[in-house]
Amino acid sequence: MSAGLPLDQAATWLQDYAFGLSVHEQGVVVSVGDGIAWISGLPSAAVDEILSFADGSRGIVFGLERQLVGAVLLHQTQRLTAGTQVYLTGRGVGIPAGDALLGRIVDPLGAPLDDRPPPDCTDRRTLDAASPPMIQRDFVSEPLFTGSKIIDALIPIGRGQRQLIIGDMGLGRSALAIDTVINQAGSDLRCVYVLIGQKRSAVVDTVRLLGEHGALENTTVVVGEASALPGLKYLAPFAGCAIAEHWMARGLDTLVVYDDLSAHARAYRELSLLLRRPPGREAYPGDIFFLHAKLLERATALAAGEGGGSMTALAIVETRLGEIASYIPTNLISISDGQIYLTQELFAAGFLPAIDIPRSVSRVGGKAQPQAIKREAGRMKLDYLQFLDLEIFTRFGARLEAGVESQLKRGAILRELLRQDRFSPLPIRAQLAWLIAFNAGLFDRVELDQVAGLAERLRHGVESSPLDLDDPRERWLGAIRGWLGLPEPDGSGEADDQGPAA
Numbered sequence: 001m002s003a004g005l006p007l008d009q010a011a012t013w014l015q016d017y018a019f020g021l022s023v024h025e026q027g028v029v030v031s032v033g034d035g036i037a038w039i040s041g042l043p044s045a046a047v048d049e050i051l052s053f054a055d056g057s058r059g060i061v062f063g064l065e066r067q068l069v070g071a072v073l074l075h076q077t078q079r080l081t082a083g084t085q086v087y088l089t090g091r092g093v094g095i096p097a098g099d100a101l102l103g104r105i106v107d108p109l110g111a112p113l114d115d116r117p118p119p120d121c122t123d124r125r126t127l128d129a130a131s132p133p134m135i136q137r138d139f140v141s142e143p144l145f146t147g148s149k150i151i152d153a154l155i156p157i158g159r160g161q162r163q164l165i166i167g168d169m170g171l172g173r174s175a176l177a178i179d180t181v182i183n184q185a186g187s188d189l190r191c192v193y194v195l196i197g198q199k200r201s202a203v204v205d206t207v208r209l210l211g212e213h214g215a216l217e218n219t220t221v222v223v224g225e226a227s228a229l230p231g232l233k234y235l236a237p238f239a240g241c242a243i244a245e246h247w248m249a250r251g252l253d254t255l256v257v258y259d260d261l262s263a264h265a266r267a268y269r270e271l272s273l274l275l276r277r278p279p280g281r282e283a284y285p286g287d288i289f290f291l292h293a294k295l296l297e298r299a300t301a302l303a304a305g306e307g308g309g310s311m312t313a314l315a316i317v318e319t320r321l322g323e324i325a326s327y328i329p330t331n332l333i334s335i336s337d338g339q340i341y342l343t344q345e346l347f348a349a350g351f352l353p354a355i356d357i358p359r360s361v362s363r364v365g366g367k368a369q370p371q372a373i374k375r376e377a378g379r380m381k382l383d384y385l386q387f388l389d390l391e392i393f394t395r396f397g398a399r400l401e402a403g404v405e406s407q408l409k410r411g412a413i414l415r416e417l418l419r420q421d422r423f424s425p426l427p428i429r430a431q432l433a434w435l436i437a438f439n440a441g442l443f444d445r446v447e448l449d450q451v452a453g454l455a456e457r458l459r460h461g462v463e464s465s466p467l468d469l470d471d472p473r474e475r476w477l478g479a480i481r482g483w484l485g486l487p488e489p490d491g492s493g494e495a496d497d498q499g500p501a502a
Contacts, residue, residue: 147425387411
């Protein structure tokens with residue numbers, strides 16, 4: 001008994017003490033390397049159980065064989081060698097969750113990476129949790145505005161949806177996701193941005209952009225960077241999902257971005273091959289589809305009886321030379337509720353964001369759009385696709401009728417309106433303004449080089465206007481005419497033939 005122990009505590013300790021046999025399993029490291037440890041002993045080990053190493057390292061059980069246990073290391077010291085003793089903890093992998101994580105950068109185990117004290121969270125979530133059953137889910141009906149004119153008008157995303165962003169490296173996939181998070185700045189929607197296998201410079205740039213645009217205050221950044229152990233990169237998306245699930249269970253709306261799941265699949269393939277699992281197509285293990293399905297199925301909109309929260313998942317996936325029929329993109333397309341496809345051809349032509357509208361789709365669609373936006377954008381995607389077909393036809397040099405030439409000019413104006421710079425999301429009211437102006441023909445007599453300036457004029461007008469999405473179209477149209485310097489129509493149709501004032 002310690003001499004410094006108070007008598008009342010010593011009496012309590014002695015009263016609770018019971019003599020008996022205490023049994024603890026102890027294993028020994030056989031070999032270690034490449035983020036994997038093989039351990040002998042530990043007959044009671046369970047998959048995904050945390051292991052404690054005598055040198056201070058930590059790992060999780062990833063594979064069970066007849067004589068050995070394969071463990072994935074989550075923290076490794078330089079003293080970890082063959083012969084190190086290993087102990088079971090009886091605990092699964094979890095992460096702290098709560099509002100204390102807002103504005104923080106953490107690793108997949110919740111350890112801070114921003115030189116600040118550990119977040120003071122009262123709740124803890126299991127990383128590998130089951131997705132909500134169907135009876136607890138509701139229909140996706142509330143919109144999630146990304147700030148992208150193409151997405152919000154033509155490929156709408158709802159709260160609780162699982163949407164992919166697909167394309168080659170360097171086409172702006174991450175920029176679209178960052179724009180979406182920036183567009184939630186100042187709202188009550190909580191965001192989790194998961195960076196998987198990214199270089200440290202990319203991590204720093206992402207955090208800087210979110211901070212500069214005021215979006216870091218309602219965002220948690222989970223980082224499994226390229227130099228981290230493969231086990232941390234494997235756990236990163238599940239950690240981000242668990243953090244978002246905490247808020248969803250409290251009835252809040254959340255957005256989680258996985259950037260990107262191709263890197264996650266490669267990390268999982270690396271671990272599986274090191275653990276001698278049988279390889280499948282492209283050397284990926286056979287359960288890679290199950291792994292991503294289990295992750296994305298946790299994104300949903302909960303029923304009102306379950307709190308009414310939602311989790312929207314934006315999963316980024318990489319293609320090689322535009323091949324979307326490769327293994328991982330094909331798997332994820334079949335799991336998700338739609339995809340946004342970016343192409344090298346549009347990027348090289350200067351059409352940004354380089355979204356291939358004909359090949360992009362949202363399986364929720366107009367069900368999650370406000371009525372005003374849905375009314376104005378109803379036929380716009382079909383009209384734009386017809387314009388693209390007509391534009392190809394004109395390359396043969398055929399003589400065109402006046403109606404076809406007018407349709408081509410409107411299509412070119414629409415394409416110019418859909419252009420958008422990076423990290424400049426457009427508020428939804430400003431989007432309704434340009435949609436109404438375009439459908440009313442107010443851009444028909446405008447030169448292409450004037451379209452961007454007039455669209456910016458509309459944006460400034462909306463910012464100083466109290467008009468709302470539910471206001472009548474006539475009020476919007478009258479205000480738009482004022483912002484563009486157009487007179488009110490006198491009933492003869494002459495005013496409609498005039499372009500906006502320069």
